[in-house]
Amino acid sequence: MDQAFDAVLFDRDGTLIRDVPYNGDPNRVTLMPGAREVLRDLRAHGMRTGVVSNQSGIGRGLLTDTQVAAVNARVEELLGRFGTWQICLHHPDDRCACRKPAPGLVLSACAALGVRPERTLVVGDIGADVGAAEAAGAVPVLVPTGLTRAEEVDHAPRTAPDLLAVLEMFR
Template sequence: MEKQNTMPNKKAIFLDKDGTLIRDVPYNADPSKMELLAGVADGLRQLSTLGYTFFVVTNQAGVAKGYFREEALAGVEDRLQQLLSDSGVTLAGFYYCPHHPEGAVQAYTKRCHCRKPMPGLLLEAAVMYGISLGDSWMVGDILDDVEAGNRAGCKTVLIDELRHERKKPLDGYRHPAYIADNFSEAANLILKNT
C-alpha cells in the first residue's frame, strides 16, 4: 500500500474583512450595510486564476463587548458570500474571533490565540484545509493583520490607503512584505510575487 502524501499543498489568501474587503462600519453586524470596496471583486478574480483559496479571518470584538450576539455573524458571512459570489468569487471559509480581553460578556472576555495579532484563525484554517502557509498570503488594513500573517508564516500585504499604519513602527512581526494603497494594488503585488 502506497503511503499518502500528508504535506499541506494548497495555497491561500487570508483576508481581513472590515476595511480590506468591505467598507469599515465599526462593530457592524447588519448585512444591509455591507458593500465591497472598489477593486476587491476584480482583484480576487485575478488571484483565483493562480489557484489561491480565499479565507476571511476577522476579529469581531462586538460579540465580547455586547454590541451584537455571535449568531448575528451568520448573516454577515452569508452576505459576504453573496457579494463575492455575485462577483464570481468563492470564499472557502469565514473564520472569526468573538473574544476581547476587556469585553462585557463574560463568556467571551478573555485572551485567546484566535484574536489577531495572534495567528490562531490562520493556523486553524491551514490544518482544516491542508494549506501551505509558506505559499500563502495575509492581506489586511492594520498591523495586527500583518503580525498574524507573519506569525503564521505567510507573506503579508498591508493595505494602508490613509497612510496611518505605515507611520507606526514597522518592525519584527509587524513588518509587512509589501504595502499597498488599495486592494487592486495589493492584488497586483501578489500576482507579481507568486
C-alpha cells in the first residue's frame, strides 16, 4: 500500500453496499464485490477508514435517523468498524455545506481521523463523490456502477473497474 495515504474514505451506497434507494432495512444490505477484501487489506496495512454518505431520505422524510443507523450498523457487522461515519441528513434543497459534492463530509471525516485531506483517498461511484473529494483537497477514485453516468466517468481524474482494483492502484 502506497504510504502517500493515511486514510481511505468510502461512499456507502453503490460503493460499499448495493444501492437500494432510501434503504432503512438492514436486511436489504448486500456488499459490493470486493468490499470485505479491500477493508481487510487496508486495515492490515494500518490504514484508517471512514464512510461519507449523503442520506437525503432523512431530510425528505422517507427515513429516520434510527433506520439509517441500523443500516450503518449492519454495514459494520459485515465489514468491521470504521474510524468515522459522516452522514449528510439534509434535503438537497437545504444547500448545506456537508452534502456531496460539497467538501463538508470529507473534511469532517479527515478531522475525525486526524489526517490531512491531501493524504486521503475518497472512493465513490458517482460524480458527487469525486466533486467532494476534489473540493476538500483529497484524492478521488471513481468506481463506476451501472448507475454512474458516462460524463461522470469521463470527468473523473482516476477510475477503477472495481474495489479490488483500487487497492492495485497503490501497490
